[in-house]
Amino acid sequence: MFGIVKVNIAMNISKIKLDKQDRQSPAWLQLCEYIKIVAEERREEFAPREFLGADLFAQIYTLPETIGTLTRVKRVRxxxxxxxxxxxxxxxxxxxxxxxxxTSYDLCWFPYEITYCKNLRDSRISTRALYGNYKTRKPFPFLRDNPVRYFSEKVRCSYCRRELEYHTVNQVWISLNIGTDVVPLLANLCSEECERQLPTAPPGYIPYAHKGGVDLKQPGRNQVPYNTL
Incomplete structure (x- = not known):
């Protein structure tokens, strides 16, 4: 019986959403143009739905890597x-x-690099959709069988920023405070030393970096994190 339950849990663990964005579509090209405008005009707000309209915005499944040019933006909507x-x-x-x-319910995780946004103090995230959230403890996908690949051919270590080939990357999950929420972050790491340098998760969450998977033990479902009591 235990084996059947374990198989059922494994089948219910979400697969990581692949990057299937059409990068030649009008929606994508207009989004890239909008990012260019926001960067050139040094705007403080990035709100692509307002620029694209609801129909085109609905066709966006990831953001362009050029969001890194938006160094004056204070608010992302x-x-x-x-x-x-x-x-x-x-x-x-x-x-x-x-x-x-x-209400972006397909956003179940975020890149570790968001921790570099040192001025980020406020957030509004649909936490029930997140892996490991304290209300439902949504299972983390197993990274050994389900690695994340980005659009670029190479990736940088999330901690030391060293450039890596994908076959050398060690990917782990870690839950950390982002703004006013605790969210699951995906870290791309080059070494065990960089993994040891990752922060400890807040109380009420898995305290260490991990690979996810069906055997991962999370704190009890509906357990309120200690730091919110």
Whole structure:
């Protein structure tokens, strides 16, 4: 019986959403143009839905790597998006203070690089959709069988920023405070030393970096994190 239950749990663990963005579509090209405008005009808000309109915005499943040029943006508004992932380049948005992807229910995790946004103090995230959230303890996908690949051919270590080939990357999950929420982050690491340098998760969450998977033991479902009591 235990074996059957374990198989059922494994089948219910979400697969990581692939990057299937059509990068030649009108929606994508207009989004790239919008990012260029925001960067050139040094705007403090990034709200692509307002620029693209609801229909085109619904066709966006990831953001361009050029969001790293938005170094003056303080507020990111992605309410109601169909986004499935955010690229690591968000960590280059050094002025970011407010991050709002609320009701973007396919965003189950974020890149570790968002921790580089040192001014980020406020967020609005649909936490029930997140892996490891304290209300449902949504299972983390097993990274050994289900690695994340970005659009670029290479990736940088999330901690030391060393450039890596994908076959050398060690990917792990870690839950950390981002703005006013605790979110699961994906870290791309080059070594065990960089893994040891990762912060400890807040109380009430798995305290260490891990690979996810069906055997991973999370704190009890509906357990309120100690730091919110």
């Amino acid at each position: 992605l309410y109601g998006s169909n986004l499935k992932r955010i690229p690591p380049e968000i960590g280059e948005m050094s002025a970011l203070e407010y991050f709002d992807p609320y």
